[in-house]
Amino acid sequence: MSAQDLVNPKEVIKSHSQEVQKEMITRNYDKITSGTVKVSSTFVPGNLNELLMCFDIANNLPEINAIQNAMRKKTGEMIMEAERSGHSEDVCTYVKADIGMMAKGNIAPNGKPFPDPDVLLLSYTGCFTFLKWFELLREQYKCPTVMLHVPYAADGAPTKNMRDYIVKQLKEDVIPTLEKISGIKFDIDRLRGYLRKSAAAENDLVWMLEQSKRKPSPIDCYFGGVYYMGPIFTAFRGTDEAIEYYKLLRAEIEERIKLGLCAQTPDGDMPEEKYRLVVEGPPNWTNFREFWQMFYEFGAVVVASSYTKVGGVYDYDNFRHDADHPLETLADYCLGVYTNRNLPTRVDMLARNIKEYEADGLLINSIKSCNSFSAGQLVMMREVEKLTGKPGAFIETDLVDPRYFSAANVKNRLESYFQMIDQKRRAGGSATMAA
């Protein structure tokens, strides 16, 4: 990005589905801040949106708030506010952005104040920080907290015991608490209805994910992917709106395929696809566009990413919400979340992605303040390299702390990586010609 672009950013080119997605997010914020509905705070990975809908409870996701604030360049101040109140530099920056936002008046991205939540639903999957985060919020809001303990799938696959354990918690603790808070009796058929809708949207979602196997890929499955994942991972899974959204997205992508277009970027369609990457780890949000630009200006497209599996994994073992086993399917969804999988499974997923999507290699964006993602990533990279014969590379940024984005450093490593792929191709090495 030139200095001129930073002063006068060019108009961002957005697709219709992106506009629709933006409207959906705004609508959800309007609902949360309306004061007319009960509100639950809960986390993205393995969230229980369909269950909350059974109690007419709105779904407020603190990570999404942090992301929204980061993209609006507000998290720097929020994080410093949290640090002033005693949170150390090493604490997860989503947490600090959230704490800082509360200290600064708890204003939602739509400009209206967030109401205090009626319940904190801690379905804690793969991230131990979630536990501490809600402890802080409970202290602040003094509201009921219900915890759904999701066992870590340490041996690779979840067991029947784990599933039963979750279902038991849902029956004995989560559902009764939500009934009490909402005053609405739990209706399992209502849940089944929502789950059917979830599955319908999920089918189109998986179709979308797999289109990047094409050459050129019509979509970017990391930077573009975060827009596409929005509705399914937030407050819309189980709704007609989500079904409509994914239908629309599918039609858009079908059109792109027909026209033979490369992935769409904020500066328009990529003219050429030179590198195909699989990316592990969340993106940086404070410099999202600048970060993305570092890829597309070199003709690099991300064909698969683990981050687009962070809410739930659909493609790897073909999971869909199953209306015939409503509580069990919620348990399976929670257990299957990407960060709840052990390292060998994550390695297998990434290596399979590289092979099936014919990628040039694995790029890891290691997040300074996120241990649930970052622990073990170098080992994973080496393993994936061994399994695929494709070169890996490692960059380091942060989620929402602008102080931890060093553009020159990231760019240097990315350029080196792209040239490394070139060299391997010229030397007749393992990297394949993509375009």
Added chain:
Amino acid sequence: MRTFIGIDLGSTTTKAVLMDETRTVLGRGITNSRSNYDVAARVSKQEAKISARFTLFNQALGTKGGSDRLLADLERNFRLEQFLSELKQLEETCDIYLDNPRFTDMKTSLKEALSTVFRRIEGEAAGIYAPGADRKSDFFRDIAGSRFMNIAETVAKEAKISFDAMLNIYDKSIIDIESLVSSDEVVSLQLLNGLTRALKEVSGVEVSETDAQNALRKILDIELEETYVVGTGYGRVRLPFPKEHIRSEILCHGMGAHMMFPGTRTVLDIGGQDTKGIQIDENGIVANFQMNDRCAAGCGRYLGYIADEMKIGLHELGPIAMKATKATKINSTCTVFAGAELRDRLALGESRADILAGLHRAIMLRAMSILSRSGGVNDQFTFTGGVAKNESAVNELRKLIKENYGDITINISDESIYTGALGGASFAHRAVN
């Protein structure tokens, strides 16, 4: 003749390597990096061409008796010629700045004082470039700057005029001078003048004066065509050539290390502001790399900071540390904290040598961490970058490699500072061959 040039724009210095069609290195050039990378690139390129002409002249002289001495004398005298002409330009530039209205009242006395200073520096020039004279730097800015400071202070006192005003004029002028790149014609003239001086000084050379002059003229007539230029280093995006002529310094260091030592599999490069651990294959192609991220502790600048803290020169750090009887444990990986720790240790009465040995070890511990993250140390191991010139740093590195990886061949080239530029030149050659 067709030549292939690699330019490495570093944060401290800019280096250029020029090779011929057979990938033989003919010349190397170095200059201090400035805010203006274009100039730094052009100066280093011109210096590499000058050095190439020396190589070609050497080849022309062949094995005739005394030609080594003649060449050494020519180089020395050429540098003297170069110094004198830059000094002249500096004086002329200072004169222009004297026209600034703020100096109106003292213009005459300032002009006189500056003239005195420049005459004295001129007088010292022959001594600066005398055979065997020790120069701490070869950059005009460093040599002229330190002489100017010393002499101007005395002259200002004698003439009872403001030293600050003189300094101010100098500071402005030196920036202009640094932006000048000598043309080929000027360089040719300096070389011919240098040869005339050298022939007067040197004795017992089997080459006649006429033959030597003819040989040099012939070499000056050779056009060093810039067939392909590749740029690398932190300023690479600012280089005045198209994108496809730019390579990442990680790739260039990998390739450069391979060119110097073909058995290389692991490269450690410690430059001014970053530390890189690079794994390469048998063709010099990068297989993996790691580098420091947001923090430059443990890089060349860290040593610069420590030298400043101790009020000693950067080049003195290694030799002092080599006198240590033990390495003081320095825990801090942060440059600023290490400075605080250093003062603390000094206050506790520990020896400077021991503390410095500890600091060098701390740097190398960081480098070892980056290396291990890049895939460890494999045989052979090549250490490059400015810090490879520091014997204490090398000493600590050897110990740590032995402790952690056993017996590994460790390569360090005298020309290690040119590794990135050498890799760049090879890529330039490869681009058209």
